[in-house]
Amino acid sequence: MRVVPLGNLTDSRLLYEKRPPIFGFIVVALVLTILTVTLFWSLNTIRPSVVTAAGAIQGADHATIVSSVSGRVSDIQAPNGSAVEAGVPVLTIESTELAVEAQTLHGQRDSLVAQADLQARFTDAVSTGSNDFNMDDPAEAHFGYQYESLQNKKSQLRIDRPSLEAQGYTAVEIDNAIKGNRLEMVELDKSALAESTKIETDLRTQIKEVDIRLGSLETGKSAYTVTAGQAGEVYLDARVTTGSVISAGTPIGTISSTENGIKLDTYLSVTDRQFVDVGDEARVTVSGLPATDYGNATGKVVAIDSDVTTVAAEGAGDSSPSSSYFVAQVEIEHPYITSNANGKHQLVNGTAVEVSLTYNKTTYFEYFLHLLGLK
Secondary structure: OOOOOHHHHHHHHHHHHHOOOHHHHHHHHHHHHHHHHHHHHHHHOEEEEEEEEEEEEEEEEEEEEEOOOOEEEEEEOOOOOOEEOOOOEEEEEEEHHHHHHHHHHHHHHHHHHHHHHHHHHHHHHHHHOOOOOOOOOHHHHHHHHHHHHHHHHHHOOOOOHHHHHHOOOOHHHHHHHHHHHHHHHHHHHHHHHHHHHHHHHHHHHHHHHHHHHHHHHHHHHHHHEEEOOOOEEEEEOOOOOOOOEEOOOOEEEEEEEEEEEEEEEEEEEOOOHHHOOOOOEEEEEEOOOOOOOEOOEEEEEEEEOOOOEEEOOOOOOOOOOOEEEEEEEEEEOOOEEEEOOOOEEEOOOOOEEEEEEEEEEEEHHHHHHHHOOOO
16 A cells, blocks of 8 residues: 655645646636537527418408398309409398398288278178178277177167057157167268278278388399499308398408409407517418428508408308407518529419417527516
8 A cells, every 4th residue: 555645735736736737727727618609699699489370372452252231141143362453243042031021011011901802891791781800810800899899879760659649759750860860870881881981992002002112122123232442353252151141241252353462461460460560570481381391471550450350250150269360461572482403482362371470579698588577
């Protein structure tokens, strides 16, 4: 076993403190370099915050298709993708309001006609003195009772000559009484006939008024044909099909023209709207194209709707919630994206895209400070 004097150990320690090994310098230098590079990188490298939303390419000349009435779609004259001129019918709507009003008017007319016919029969009954009303039918029994009431009033005016002679009335007095009562019975008939005729006339007048209103409904059906507001290609919402019910004032499609270029509308969720502002950068990729083979188009946000757009759930009685979003318009630098083989894929009207919007640019240094709660 080797024995080392204590003095030798002390000298070695002092010598080590005066001349540390080169490896220590390398470690310290490496750590300082890493810290310096990391600090420089974090101060100069941007950490973007991104919102992703769906969008669609549309023509620069863009119009929304809106129906002015609520109703059921009975016919679609211009299906999706068809080119139309301004003023051409796009679809026809059977207004539920018109249908209900027409049904009500038809029912009202039938009731008025039935009342007028019964009133005419009552007039004939008074004129002929015959009661042919069915007393088991409540509607006819009403007129039958009116007729019987009139006859009862007239029967009370009939004079029993033998009874008056027995009471000592002279023949002249009896004849005058009979004549007077007959005149009164005639007046009762005339009054009943005049009143019945007036009621029937009023009913016939009401029938004519209902007929006029029904005629105006038939004439007004053409007003519920939705026409194209401009020339272009028609794109109806998926929920708009023959037989579907739409509400007045709800957008049901668009008409776009690419003669003056294209534009991109992207649909921001209500929760994402707070992060996006006009001027934010946008990166656009085409849905369905492989990202490894195709690049992306760049642009920026130029406008954002101030009001939220709400689309009701499809179908009446659908329990699924409606969807709400804000429309942001993106201006694209080039109307195409480039493939790895230097090919160009044109962005045409109706192209579905995915848009990544960069709404906040901070350095990683600021981000780390924020995580640590120091900023």
